[in-house]
Amino acid sequence: MQRAVVLGGSFAGLMAARVLSDFADDVVVVEPDRLDVEPTGPGAPHRQQLHALLAMGHLQLERFFPGVVKEMTEGGALVGSGSAVEFYVDGLCRPSLDVEMLGASRPFIESAIRRRTQGLANVRFIAGRGQGLVMQGDRVRGVRYVPAGQEAATTLTSDLVVDAMGRSSRLSTWLEEHGWPAPPLDRMRVDLGYATAVFRRGEELDGTVIAHSAPGPDSGYQPTLCEPGALAAVEDNRWTVVLAGYAGHRPTRDPYEFLRRMRRGVDPLRKVADSCSLLSDVDTFHFVESRRRRFSATSRFPGGLVAVGDSVASVNPIYGQGLTLATLQASSLASYLHSGTSAHAHVPARDYFRRADVFVNAAWKLSTTADLAQPHVTGPYPRGYPLLRWAGDAITRASVRSPEINAAYMDVVHMRQHPRVLTSAHILLKTARINLSR
Numbered sequence: 001m002q003r004a005v006v007l008g009g010s011f012a013g014l015m016a017a018r019v020l021s022d023f024a025d026d027v028v029v030v031e032p033d034r035l036d037v038e039p040t041g042p043g044a045p046h047r048q049q050l051h052a053l054l055a056m057g058h059l060q061l062e063r064f065f066p067g068v069v070k071e072m073t074e075g076g077a078l079v080g081s082g083s084a085v086e087f088y089v090d091g092l093c094r095p096s097l098d099v100e101m102l103g104a105s106r107p108f109i110e111s112a113i114r115r116r117t118q119g120l121a122n123v124r125f126i127a128g129r130g131q132g133l134v135m136q137g138d139r140v141r142g143v144r145y146v147p148a149g150q151e152a153a154t155t156l157t158s159d160l161v162v163d164a165m166g167r168s169s170r171l172s173t174w175l176e177e178h179g180w181p182a183p184p185l186d187r188m189r190v191d192l193g194y195a196t197a198v199f200r201r202g203e204e205l206d207g208t209v210i211a212h213s214a215p216g217p218d219s220g221y222q223p224t225l226c227e228p229g230a231l232a233a234v235e236d237n238r239w240t241v242v243l244a245g246y247a248g249h250r251p252t253r254d255p256y257e258f259l260r261r262m263r264r265g266v267d268p269l270r271k272v273a274d275s276c277s278l279l280s281d282v283d284t285f286h287f288v289e290s291r292r293r294r295f296s297a298t299s300r301f302p303g304g305l306v307a308v309g310d311s312v313a314s315v316n317p318i319y320g321q322g323l324t325l326a327t328l329q330a331s332s333l334a335s336y337l338h339s340g341t342s343a344h345a346h347v348p349a350r351d352y353f354r355r356a357d358v359f360v361n362a363a364w365k366l367s368t369t370a371d372l373a374q375p376h377v378t379g380p381y382p383r384g385y386p387l388l389r390w391a392g393d394a395i396t397r398a399s400v401r402s403p404e405i406n407a408a409y410m411d412v413v414h415m416r417q418h419p420r421v422l423t424s425a426h427i428l429l430k431t432a433r434i435n436l437s438r
Contacts, residue, residue, distance in 0.1 A: 001159040010110065027123040079101070081101070084210070131146055183298045197258055198240055
């Protein structure tokens with residue numbers, strides 16, 4: 001390709017730009033936020049909240065940016081594995097397992113990726129806001145955008161356009177303006193609230209990098225046995241702590257309430273609340289609903305156009321899938337382009353969307369099935385939900401007692417395996433034996 005344009009310069013857009021740098025002479029990232037400071041615009045209103053990079057995301061990040069994890073750890077980030085990564089269900093700690101996770105804030109991670117992307121010879125950034133698509137026949141031939149500080153739109157021609165504009169993407173509207181159908185949109189209202197605060201980190205949790213606590217089947221997935229939350233050791237000798245709750249249990253900005261809720265949590269949360277000084281305000285975010293745009297289901301779709309990140313799917317962030325899903329979509333884009341399919345052909349990029357759907361649909365199924373355990377979440381229910389719920393409860397209970405079941409369960413959680421592995425005869429039989437012996 002001569003030129004590819006990426007609309008949006010946050011994490012998913014940066015990953016897409018990195019992939020496209022292998023296939024296009026000129027890669028242009030159009031980003032509405034200022035390029036000399038950390039992005040703070042409407043594209044990522046929850047950027048300051050605690051974000052997780054799951055084990056598969058860690059692997060993919062290193063694949064596309066070799067050595068970047070080492071660079072981040074030299075800058076103060078931490079990498080945890082084994083006993084340094086603690087997972088609790090209903091207050092009980094799971095067995096240690098073979099996952100590796102990065103302890104760093106999202107702005108820190110994005111800064112490292114942005115520096116590496118800006119260092120690529122054929123990638124350049126333009127400050128501006130996308131205004132629409134430029135169509136030619138049955139394909140996209142570029143974008144219209146308004147440069148920062150100006151009022152008039154200008155045109156940028158391209159062989160491929162990538163929508164990385166996040167949940168606020170206007171791609172569906174742009175398509176309809178040109179007579180194309182918008183992709184079907186799936187929605188599930190979850191009414192989640194979460195709050196993040198930063199603490200000074202000392203030696204109170206020596207060796208711990210990540211600790212995560214969630215309600216499970218023994219509490220009916222309610223915060224009765226233990227306060228749900230997580231903490232991560234991040235750069236600058238800090239702890240980032242997040243607490244979460246649904247509907248009427250959503251956390252507020254009150255720092256005293258935040259500390260009280262931490263003290264109702266698992267041991268790592270209690271220790272930080274009792275031993276560490278609070279360095280920040282409590283920053284809250286309300287996540288109303290999960291969304292998935294099914295591009296593969298459109299009857300007609302133009303060539304020269306793909307989408308990544310939250311523009312495709314934005315699932316409940318409590319499961320930490322967002323950043324990792326973006327890396328897997330980048331991998332899908334690389335695989336699609338490597339396959340020999342011409343990205344600037346008139347045919348739509350359905351093969352890319354089929355590849356990306358493997359990961360998007362798995363993340364959607366995992367998060368929405370878990371969300372339906374909440375009494376205020378009323379659907380839509382997937383086919384066979386009662387059986388899925390029963391199997392999920394059984395496997396979750398067994399995973400606390402069995403390293404083998406836990407390893408399979410966490411491989412799915414960390415997106416290293418597809419959820420179907422949990423329905424294998426071997427896993428289900430072993431789960432039944434363990435639970436019958438309780």
